[in-house]
Amino acid sequence: MVQAGRTPARRRGPAVVAALTCVAALGVGGCTRDDDGGFRPGAADAGDPYVPGHGNGGYDVSAYRLRVRYDPAADRLTGHATVTATATEALSRFNLDLVGLDVSRVSVAGAAAEHRRDGDELVVTPSRGLPRGAGFTVEVDYAGVPTAVKDGVLGNGGWLHTADGAIALGQPDSAATWFPVNDHPSDKATYQVEATVPDGLAAIGNGVPGKRSSADGWTTWRWTESSPMASYLTTLVIGDYRVTTGTHAGRPMVTAVAAGLPADGPAARSIARTGAIVDFLASRFGPYPFDAYGGIAIAEDRIRYALETQSRPVYGPGFFRAGRPDEAVVAHELAHQWFGDSVSVARWSDIWLNEGFATYAEWLWAEHTGGRTAQRAFELQYAATDWSKPSVDPGRAGLFGDAVYKRGALAVHALRRTVGDETFSRILRGWTAERKGGTATTADFVAYAERVAGRSLRLLFDAWLVGGIAPTLP
Known part of the structure; x- marks a missing residue:
């Protein structure tokens, strides 16, 4: 989300x-x-x-x-x-x-x-x-x-x-x-x-x-x-929509844009990038986990968020008010198809497993398209983070807060810096394959990362996810 x-x-x-x-x-x-x-x-x-x-x-x-x-x-x-x-x-x-x-x-x-x-x-x-x-x-x-x-x-x-x-x-x-x-x-x-x-x-x-x-x-x-x-992650969207049905990589691609939004406007152009963004994310996270693709752009102002509804995210109109496509939100919701949808949280206190990886996917996509590098995004976010708020068990009021999203993404990049790109890739791709269709906790992910890396990572995750002071940069 x-x-x-x-x-x-x-x-x-x-x-x-x-x-x-x-x-x-x-x-x-x-x-x-x-x-x-x-x-x-x-x-x-x-x-x-x-x-x-x-x-x-x-x-x-x-x-x-x-x-x-x-x-x-x-x-x-x-x-x-x-x-x-x-x-x-x-x-x-x-x-x-x-x-x-x-x-x-x-x-x-x-x-x-x-x-x-x-x-x-x-x-x-x-x-x-x-x-x-x-x-x-x-x-x-x-x-x-x-x-x-x-x-x-x-x-x-x-x-x-x-x-x-x-x-x-x-x-x-x-x-x-x-x-x-x-x-x-x-x-x-x-x-x-x-x-x-x-x-x-x-x-x-x-x-x-x-x-x-x-x-x-x-x-x-x-x-x-x-x-x-x-x-x-279920959704049902009923109304006057322009529905486009095609295929991508041999699977159905269904997108829908509310009739009240311009046919060639930023919302339509953003979700039209779904296939390209999924293909990029698959190169990082492993094969796309579902039998269909798509997205739904709605015109309802009461919906002030986008949500990773499985195989077909729903995007509220606020992301496209600037009059240009917002590929970051599409990358975020599509990353959830691996992290949150295919591998789901067993309890809500571990929601950083969804949002931290999805936020990190925004950094990866920006770098891929010639924007800010993931390392630079990491450095800037590190300097701006409130370390008093934990990513794990953030409390009901913090369920959708920066500690879950941005501090969670910092922890992902810190893991990458610590274990190296090759091991990091094996952790991400192996995790999404081994846990496909199931649920997991933070403890499950830490244990898996340690198994692949062949070393203890407990202190690393403790510092980046729940520690009360800024961790040492890896």
Whole structure:
């Protein structure tokens, strides 16, 4: 992003063993619910203090299939969600995050399930207990007027009704405002989305485009993201857009520019550089990790940031007010496709792993195009940095602060200076390959860098990421 958790599995006691024996005899989901027999409610929180109430425990989602229909005139969304998951505990019930929308029906493994609302939580009680290790499918029918989520510390996100449609976007809040979800980056999943909107409007999402169909004045747009995706990286942009579909390096390239922006203006020219910038970044970070490319330029002034929505970043209009392309923001959001999207944070306190590398990519791109060198950017930023603010665990108020972005980038370049270009390249390319599609922490990255470098780097990272005084220049 650029601005203009789950509960540990319990040990298998006798009651859980009995439940698994029941599965063997009757098949998955074949045991009746018995809270005293080992089945327990899943946690209603992923346990991340940066986003209290987000995410849930007791299960791991592998796939979401969403069918939504949105009528901008009424600002009404209707949806059907199919969530495929595996129980990581013996569950008597579990939660899904869902903000504001009304639920009419829930089923688990094809059987009707009890459900109730508890604030922004949908509490689901299946007709039969879910033994640990059991795969299951949840289907939810829901509808209503979706809302934005306002958080004065972390910024606004969610579903924003616009003059010509809507935008679902935000970090860390967005997904739960338009579909039921385990809303924390520690639980990534694949997505299939069908979005039906009035004829003449676009509905642009993540991943590979599917076949469009129209009937009775409505058009259905289809999108598939087959690589695991954190929920906050989902997007759905609905409205009057000029959509261009082509290919790059044998993969779909879909870009969209709001009709209210000039067809040949700075926003359009900026996202037109997507292919060239991705190719350069791939030479530094390793192969591009997804099946599609693209970008979306919006004209909504309430969005004062750009976000690395997976495979197709969304850019707010503020980056292009100067009347010229802004390739730095495109380089930043595309770098996130490796750092943040493919390799995601397991907890929000480690967000520098996303933003530090993306900021460093801006320095690399500027150098590549004849601008300031990465070394000079490092020197200037070093002199301007407030070392009292840490990059790791910056606090909720510092989640999108300079310590995360700029001090994080300083740490990346300090690593490069310390281990040398060849080893630095092996660390970056190996990290993105080994962790592709997964999650990681700062400790994971430090351990990996030490393994590749063949030396201890703990003091280096401590000094550059969390130390309270300016480190010695390497």
